[in-house]
Amino acid sequence: MAKITQISSGAWQVSLPFLGEDEIIGSYLLAGENELAIIDPGPGSMLEQLLASIRAAGFDPQDVTHILPTHVHLDHAGATGSLVRQLPKAQVYVHSKGAPHLSDTSKVIASAARIYGERMHMLWGKIESTPESRLHTIEGGDILKVAGRRLEVHYTPGHAVHHVIFFDAHSGELFAGDVAGVKLPGVDYVKPPTPPPDLDLEAWSDSISLIHSLRPDILYLGHFGAVKNISQHFGRLREKLSAWGDFVLEAMRKGKDEAEIIASLIEKTQPELQKIARDSHALQRYEIASNYAMTVQGYMRYWRKKHPERL
Numbered sequence: 001m002a003k004i005t006q007i008s009s010g011a012w013q014v015s016l017p018f019l020g021e022d023e024i025i026g027s028y029l030l031a032g033e034n035e036l037a038i039i040d041p042g043p044g045s046m047l048e049q050l051l052a053s054i055r056a057a058g059f060d061p062q063d064v065t066h067i068l069p070t071h072v073h074l075d076h077a078g079a080t081g082s083l084v085r086q087l088p089k090a091q092v093y094v095h096s097k098g099a100p101h102l103s104d105t106s107k108v109i110a111s112a113a114r115i116y117g118e119r120m121h122m123l124w125g126k127i128e129s130t131p132e133s134r135l136h137t138i139e140g141g142d143i144l145k146v147a148g149r150r151l152e153v154h155y156t157p158g159h160a161v162h163h164v165i166f167f168d169a170h171s172g173e174l175f176a177g178d179v180a181g182v183k184l185p186g187v188d189y190v191k192p193p194t195p196p197p198d199l200d201l202e203a204w205s206d207s208i209s210l211i212h213s214l215r216p217d218i219l220y221l222g223h224f225g226a227v228k229n230i231s232q233h234f235g236r237l238r239e240k241l242s243a244w245g246d247f248v249l250e251a252m253r254k255g256k257d258e259a260e261i262i263a264s265l266i267e268k269t270q271p272e273l274q275k276i277a278r279d280s281h282a283l284q285r286y287e288i289a290s291n292y293a294m295t296v297q298g299y300m301r302y303w304r305k306k307h308p309e310r311l
Helices: 044-056 080-086 099-103 106-124 201-214 230-253 258-277 280-289 292-306
Strands: 003-008 011-018 021-032 035-039 064-068 091-095 135-138 143-146 149-155 164-168 173-177 218-221 225-227
Touching: 003 021, 003 044, 011 044, 021 044, 021 218, 021 280, 035 044, 044 080, 044 106, 064 080, 064 143, 091 099, 099 135, 149 201, 173 201, 201 230, 201 292, 218 230, 230 258, 230 292, 258 280, 258 292
Parallel strands: 035 064, 064 091, 091 135, 173 218
Antiparallel strands: 003 011, 011 021, 021 035, 143 149, 149 164, 164 173, 218 225
C-alpha cells in the first residue's frame, strides 16, 4: 500500500511501494481551486497504489486535472497513458522533447525490454500511449497555473534531454525529479543517477546552477523526499558526478569492458555508502533507486558520444 503524507498546504507526497520498498519512488499531489495535479505519476506497476493513495488523501482520482512528469523515464512517467485512459479530466503537460515518447511508447517499450527482459512487466507494468488530444508540450520559461499555484517550468537537461522542474516561487517548493540526484531518507548520501542515453555532464552542471539561482527553500526529489540543505546537497552531487565520470573514463582508457567497470565502481564507492548508512539494506535500496549497471552505461555512452577525443 502506498503511503501519502501532507507536506504543506495543498501538497502531498506519495511513497509508491516499488519492489516492496517504501520511500524510493515518489509522486507528488497538488490540490486547490477544484483542481488536482500529479507530479511524476510513477511506473505502471504502481498505478493502483497511486490511485489508492489519492483516495486516502480524501480525493477522488476522477477529479485529477493535470499530470506533470518531470521527465518520461518509466519510474517517473510510465503510468501516464494508463492514467489518462482512466481519468477523464486529466491533461498531460510534458517537455516537447519527451512528448513523442508518451504519444507513442513503442520505442520506449522496445528499449526497456532489451534491458529488463523477463522482469519488464514486473518492474514497469502496463505502458500505454497517451492520446495526443490529452497531451500538451511545455518549454522552459512557461508558467502553469495549476491547483491554485503558479508553477514555473524550467528546462533542466543533464539526467535526461526532456527533463524539467516545477517551481512554486510563492511557497519556495521545487519539484526536482532526478536532476537533484538520489538521496534516500535517513542516509546522508547523494548518488548521481546517470542512465543512458542522454547523460550530459555540462548540461547537468548548468541545470544545477539554474536551480541555485531560483533560491528555492526546499527540493522535493523523485528518489526521495525533501531536501532543505540545498547548497550542501548540490555540492555533493556535483562532486560525485565529476568523480564517478573521471573514474569511468580512466577505466575505459585502460581498455576495461563494461562489466569490469561496473565491478570496479562498486568496489570503489560502496564502502563510503556502507560507512554512512551503517545498514546493508540501504545499499539495496540505493541500487533500486539508481543501479550501477545503468550508471556505468550512461557514463560510457557520454564519453563516447560527447568526448571521444578524451578516450
